[in-house]
Amino acid sequence: MLLAVHDLRHTYGDEVALAGVDLSVDAGEFVALLGPNGAGKTTLVRSVIGLIQPTSGSVRVAGGSPARAEVRRRLGVVQQDVGFPSTLTVREIVEGAAARAGAGKDRAKAAMTEMGLADLARRRASNLSGGQQQRLQLAMGLVADPALLVLDEPTVGLDAASRKAFWATLEERRNRGTGILLTTHIVEEAAALADRIVVLHKGRVVAEGTPSELQRTLPGRRVTARTSVPAEVLRAVDGVVSVTASDGEVDIAATIAEPVVRTMLELDPTTSDLVVATAPLDDVLIALTNETKEMVA
Amino acid sequence: MRAMWLEIRDELVGILREPTALFFSVLMPVGFFTFFVAMFGEAWENAGTAMIVPFGTFGVLAVVLMNPGIGMADAHQRGWLRVKRVSGIPLWMTIAAKVIASIPYAVAVLAAITASAVFVGDMRFDAGEVAVVFAVLVLGVLPFAFFSVAIGSRVGANAAAAILNAILMPSAIVSGLWFPYEMLPEAIARIGSVLPTYHLARLAMAPVDGGAWLGHLLVLAATAAVGAMVATMAYRSARL
Ligand SMILES: Nc1ncnc2c1ncn2[C@@H]1O[C@H](COP(=O)(O)OP(=O)(O)OP(=O)(O)O)[C@@H](O)[C@H]1O
Ligand SMILES: [Mg+2]
Numbered sequence: 327m328l329l330a331v332h333d334l335r336h337t338y339g340d341e342v343a344l345a346g347v348d349l350s351v352d353a354g355e356f357v358a359l360l361g362p363n364g365a366g367k368t369t370l371v372r373s374v375i376g377l378i379q380p381t382s383g384s385v386r387v388a389g390g391s392p393a394r395a396e397v398r399r400r401l402g403v404v405q406q407d408v409g410f411p412s413t414l415t416v417r418e419i420v421e422g423a424a425a426r427a428g429a430g431k432d433r434a435k436a437a438m439t440e441m442g443l444a445d446l447a448r449r450r451a452s453n454l455s456g457g458q459q460q461r462l463q464l465a466m467g468l469v470a471d472p473a474l475l476v477l478d479e480p481t482v483g484l485d486a487a488s489r490k491a492f493w494a495t496l497e498e499r500r501n502r503g504t505g506i507l508l509t510t511h512i513v514e515e516a517a518a519l520a521d522r523i524v525v526l527h528k529g530r531v532v533a534e535g536t537p538s539e540l541q542r543t544l545p546g547r548r549v550t551a552r553t554s555v556p557a558e559v560l561r562a563v564d565g566v567v568s569v570t571a572s573d574g575e576v577d578i579a580a581t582i583a584e585p586v587v588r589t590m591l592e593l594d595p596t597t598s599d600l601v602v603a604t605a606p607l608d609d610v611l612i613a614l615t616n617e618t619k620e621m622v623a
Numbered sequence: 624m625r626a627m628w629l630e631i632r633d634e635l636v637g638i639l640r641e642p643t644a645l646f647f648s649v650l651m652p653v654g655f656f657t658f659f660v661a662m663f664g665e666a667w668e669n670a671g672t673a674m675i676v677p678f679g680t681f682g683v684l685a686v687v688l689m690n691p692g693i694g695m696a697d698a699h700q701r702g703w704l705r706v707k708r709v710s711g712i713p714l715w716m717t718i719a720a721k722v723i724a725s726i727p728y729a730v731a732v733l734a735a736i737t738a739s740a741v742f743v744g745d746m747r748f749d750a751g752e753v754a755v756v757f758a759v760l761v762l763g764v765l766p767f768a769f770f771s772v773a774i775g776s777r778v779g780a781n782a783a784a785a786i787l788n789a790i791l792m793p794s795a796i797v798s799g800l801w802f803p804y805e806m807l808p809e810a811i812a813r814i815g816s817v818l819p820t821y822h823l824a825r826l827a828m829a830p831v832d833g834g835a836w837l838g839h840l841l842v843l844a845a846t847a848a849v850g851a852m853v854a855t856m857a858y859r860s861a862r863l
Binding site for chain 1: 698
């Protein structure tokens with residue numbers, strides 16, 4: 327196993343960021359880490375790349391601790407909120423990263439081209455735009471041909487073309503056996519790319535599986551209807567996660583549809599325009615990480 | 624070895640491309656020295672190397688205390704230090720590169736001070752003696768770079784500059800680098816004699832006045848050991 331995280335806990339002061347997380351990534355496996363703001367994704371990433379010493383639990387990268395520099399050298403990393411020195415050019419930074427990994431200038435050039443930085447090679451790195459700096463981080467991460475890529479929201483700030491190119495690169499690396507751990511807020515991105523999705527909420531893994539497994543085992547339903555039954559009544563029904571009502575139309579998110587449909591028809595036999603649909607995965611995940619009601623027992 | 628060279632090269636390139644910091648830490652000691660030479664040069668005419676030692680000490684200290692720390696703080700603030708740490712560059716290498724890269728800087732300050740003494744003060748030196756003093760100062764000042772790095776890894780660039788200045792100026796005065804002890808109250812001399820900066824100046828003076836050197840050397844060695852430890856601890860526990 328390339329990455330093995332076991333019972334990882336981390337607290338900042340008395341803020342619990344990770345409350346016991348288990349996670350693994352195999353060679354050639356693409357794992358997407360999803361979760362709302364503050365879920366603990368970055369804290370998990372920082373533990374994996376050896377930037378913080380977790381309060382307890384263990385992290386193993388290719389069998390070694392990321393606290394050791396030679397273990398970290400096997401990682402390709404994109405972090406949130408990094409900056410580059412104003413004194414070095416794009417080329418110097420990428421070539422430096424290549425040289426440190428024992429690779430030549432040709433590899434540095436290839437990585438720059440791959441990330442669309444060839445025309446920016448002579449620019450000072452700190453003068454790049456946000457998306458360009460993000461691509462520079464990616465080029466640095468890819469140039470060493472790492473065993474494991476750890477990417478914290480790598481597509482934030484990328485334009486559509488760059489994002490597509492980046493996805494293609496990831497896919498190609500994965501097929502060549504690179505393990506990938508990527509955090510994102512974009513559910514479609516995770517669903518389209520990942521072999522496995524791990525959903526983090528309040529420092530815990532609340533759901534895990536392939537995109538289709540999640541879709542199946544997290545029975546998200548969306549029920550819409552025209553009814554006189556008040557929203558407060560519907561909210562109390564078994565399986566209901568949220569209700570929005572206006573002008574007699576209700577829009578209900580629920581784990582299962584039958585109880586709420588039955589209630590509506592019993593209390594208001596004139597209920598009409600009844601539609602039951604499978605909720606898209608992102609609605610399911612929003613419901614899953616919703617503060618008001620727990621969906622998973 | 625190659626990785627170490629890359630680190631040092633990046634540091635040197637950084638210094639050359641952003642010379643404003645260099646400018647001030649070189650200009651100030653050299654400016655002061657030139658001023659003193661122009662004012663009191665006549666009285667010192669026969670002092671030779673002895674007179675460049677205190678100012679030379681101040682010059683190398685200014686460079687080596689200010690620069691690595693400010694560079695570190697800047698990299699820290701930008702988030703570049705996190706990139707470095709994660710890319711598997713060992714801790715000691717990051718610190719050592721900053722320390723080593725300040726050597727050419729220190730040499731430049733000494734050269735400028737000597738040139739000022741020769742051209743403004745019209746003074747004569749024994750070249751061999753000057754070379755020995757240079758070597759002692761450049762190597763002897765390196766332990767102070769560790770403290771600079773330690774402070775730089777904990778605070779922002781502006782704060783680092785302020786804190787390091789607040790350390791540099793009083794220690795220079797108390798160590799007798801600006802005014803000789805004969806001109807200062809005895810209490811100051813007593814405080815000064817426990818500061819490592821004072822021992823650096825004495826060690827650099829030894830080849831000139833034939834004074835004792837071993838004690839001063841030991842103090843600097845201890846300073847280096849403590850400094851390396853403090854720098855390592857500060858960097859390791861810094862919130863990157
Ligand atoms: N340095 C810190 N000091 C104190 N608390 C912190 C620190 N970093 C993170 N936290 C807290 O830990 C929790 C998890 O934060 P983390 O950055 O891991 O979340 P995240 O899932 O990456 O969020 P986002 O999607 O916004 O990037 C949050 O409640 C956050 O406020
Ligand atoms: Mg984050």
